[in-house]
Amino acid sequence: MRHALGPLLTLDVGTRQSEESDIDDILAEFLGGRGVGTKLAFDRIPFDADPLGPQNRLYVAIGPMQASTTSFTGRTSATALSPLTEGLLSSNAGGFVSRNIADTGYAAFELVGRSDTPLWVHVTDDGVAFDPVPELAEATVSTVVAHVDEARGVGADAVVCIGPAGDHEVRFASMMTSGTRAFGRGGLGAVLGSKNVKCLTFAGDSPHRIEFPSVADEVHREAAESDHIMKRQGTAGLTEFANEIEALPTRYFSESSFEGASAIGGDAIEEQKYKKGTCSSCAFACKLPTRADAGLETEGPEFETVMAFGSNAGVDDLTAVMRANERCDELGLDTISCGDVVSAYLASEDALGDAELLADLVERIAYREGIGDTLAEGIHRIHDRLGIKDWTAKGMEFAAHDGRTLNGQALAFATSNRGADHLYGSMYVHEYPLVDRERAIDRDGVTGKADLLVERENKNAVLDSAIACKFSRGFLTEGRLATLLDTTVEELQAVGARIVDLERRFNNERGFDRADDTLPYELPGLASELSAYYERRGWSDDGTVLTADSPERSG
Structure with a gap:
């Protein structure tokens, strides 16, 4: 390998x-x-x-x-x-x-x-x-x-x-x-x-040389030739569709669609894009250098940021969302958590929709000034003080792709060792769907989805280790990735399972178990599908890893 x-x-x-x-x-x-x-x-x-x-x-x-x-x-x-x-x-x-x-x-x-x-x-x-x-x-x-x-x-x-x-x-x-x-x-x-x-x-000038088969060139060529909407709108192109199917968190998770989505969505953001943006060696070029009329320049906002500072804050002012995005980049803040925290504060103050507060609150959080010192702790630690619901999983603020509509993604939020992060299991790609129809699954219910979730989590762990972008789907298929890494799909699944097991074991040692695999809303069938998920992984029904066949701590 x-x-x-x-x-x-x-x-x-x-x-x-x-x-x-x-x-x-x-x-x-x-x-x-x-x-x-x-x-x-x-x-x-x-x-x-x-x-x-x-x-x-x-x-x-x-x-x-x-x-x-x-x-x-x-x-x-x-x-x-x-x-x-x-x-x-x-x-x-x-x-x-x-x-x-x-x-x-x-x-x-x-x-x-x-x-x-x-x-x-x-x-x-x-x-x-x-x-x-x-x-x-x-x-x-x-x-x-x-x-x-x-x-x-x-x-x-x-x-x-x-x-x-x-x-x-x-x-x-x-x-x-x-x-x-x-x-x-x-x-x-x-x-x-x-x-x-x-x-x-x-x-430096001492890279290690690794030879790759010609499939690497095929992936690169197809990425260059593809006419994908992400090349124009990045992930923001999903905004209007998520809104249409009621999977767009709105007004601090109190609703699942936003009447102002088109004002802050993919088409609106594409109008502000002034050049192409990419990452190292990537011909897909899905990044979003944007410029507002006010002279503001930033990169994005991407879909998750549009949700966090836009619909979830009740704000349909694209320039305000762009400015909050730019401030997060400049001050060094996660836009998803920060936007959700800002939305939580606006909800607590009955100020949802106040676009003028976004950038100011971002600044206060970064420097821990005034209310920013409280908000800097994250929703899980402060929700009681704000008098609002704790919209987190394992202490992490939620990404978009509302699990109340995309039930498999809700299951993925619950099982993720990382918390409410959409890219840990990324079941949403099968539920919108963003994959071919034959690979799509019904959005409703969680029953029978544990097997696919385990495969998704393992695959994403491998992508994060290889390392390859999640947006390579459709180009860097499982078979192609196995060829590039000189192994089999089955062995890559085993590598991914080892990684997920180690993360879970570490967290078990810190007191995490089934009680932490929860959501802030009711999801019918969750308890039984969690048990199916643990069984599929070979874990105990309390959400802890059975260590007999697991790698031992060697440090």
Whole structure:
């Protein structure tokens, strides 16, 4: 099986020392990316660690596909204990940094300890520099990028950094790369902030060579030739359709469709698009550089952001949504969690629909100013204080694709080790459907959907380890991915199952079980299908992993 190549580089930001170690056995078993990050985290992070304490570790990793030049492979994975969910979590980002990481010759990086001053860690194939940057405390993303470019000629595409939200340990702070691309869900930016690391940069000329079969060229050619709506509208093209079938969360989840959807949806956003945008080596080019009449420039908003700051906030002002999106990117915040938190606050103040409050609340959250200090904790921790319903799963704010309409996606939200993240199981693609009709399933009910969900979760774990974009569906099929990785579909399913098992085992050790696989609404048949899901995975009916046949902790 083809897997990522190269050692692990441990970066102790407290002592400012680095150390290489061989992880070939882990790479062979877990491919790279999320799989390798999960295994290293499982072995090395204490089960009782504080997510914002020095015992937490952050892993950044690439996969074998970053050695290719095919489309859908411009991504990087990060893994740590989440400050938002308190469980193990992986997130990945697009952009261009993955190839710069590959050029250093390392497969993965481990950040340990805590610096006594804001720190810039510059990694090359010749060594590591630990540069104190107290002047960058509370600096925005663009300010960080400008600083490292002036100091070392390192551009945005070689940078992973945090904005003020990470500095202030906002529980849903993002790590940012390529200026506007986010390791968004779960608060990994707060983990970086807790270590007092402002940015990581990567440069070198020592990539590991991996030969891929010609199917890689076929995928790239088809991506270039495709006339897909995402090339024009990104994921925002789904807005009006989701609204039509009542799967668009609206007014803090009190409704499932929004009368103003067309004003903030795909067609409206396409009108603001002024050039193409893409990720490293990708000919699909589905990103959304947009410009409003007010002189505002941003990238997006994508569908999830349109939901969180638009319909869920009761706002149909596209410029206001774009400005909130731009502020999140600049300050380093996950747009989904942040938008939902803002919507929760508006609901608590009977102010849903007040577009003028969006950007102001984003700023207050990032700097923990006034009410922002409360909102920075996330909905799960503050819903009682606000007097509103706790619309989270495992402490994570919900993505779009309303599970009250897309019932298989609701099941996926419940079982996800990551919380209410749509890309963990992504059952919605079969329920809208966004796949061929023969692969579509009925939206109603959960009975009989556990088997497909397990397959989806395993496949997505492999994609996050390879690493390849979720939007490669239809191009990078399971058969093609197996060919590219020199293995079988069945073996890839086994790799994915190992990753999901390890995540669940780590979370079990932290007290997670069946009681956490819940939703904030009633879903008929959920209890019995959860049992079917656990049985399909070989877990106990209480939602915990049976360890007899599972990999042991080796750290």
